Amino acid sequence: MAHKEIFWMTCDSIEQLRAEYGPFHTRAEAEVEAQKLGFGYLLRYEHVIDENDEIQEVRCIFIELPRSRPRARLATPQGQVRESKYHTRCATCGEMAVHDEPWRAEVWADIHEFERRRHRVRLFEKSQGAGLREIGDWRDRCR
Ligand SMILES: [Zn+2]
Structure with a gap:
């Protein structure tokens, strides 16, 4: 049966280099940590996982915390969050990472799949508007 996996991150901005x-x-834990770190945003990840532990769907939502200063908001106008980020997630154990460049994602996957035999890493590209999109067969393509 499909189930949902939800987890939270905190971040200091919604820009690419955050x-x-x-x-x-x-969410409460993430908010406490955000307060400690002085971070103004939460990231909510939602993975829909099927019976084979495969991710069916990934959703990623930014939530601006009420206490974040208006100045921080002005510094990050919507238009600046245009560039893509690459998310890798292991379909076998669930470990994940975010990368600025596709080659970094590939290096991460290489190391992960080398260290953990038979694990399979999946790649998602996140861009503004389109959200998170899986890039299928990316490992076959790169090799
Ligand atoms: Zn793994």
Whole structure:
């Protein structure tokens, strides 16, 4: 049966070069950590996973915390969050990472699949508007 996996991260901005911290199981934990770090945003990840432990769907939502200063918001106008980010997630154990460049994602996957035999890493591209999109057969293509 398909089930949903939800986890939270906190981050200092919604720009491409942001600091992220987490993951946390609950929004409350993430908010406490955000407060400690002075971060103004939460990231909510939602994975829909089928009976074979395959990710069917990934959703990623930015939530601006009410206490974040208006100045921080002005510094990150919507238009600046245009560039893609690459998310890797292991379909076998669930470990994941975010990368600025596709080759970094490939290096991460190489190391992960080398260290953990028979694990399979999947790649997602995140862009503004389109959200998170899986890039299928990417490992076959790169090799
Ligand atoms: Zn793994």
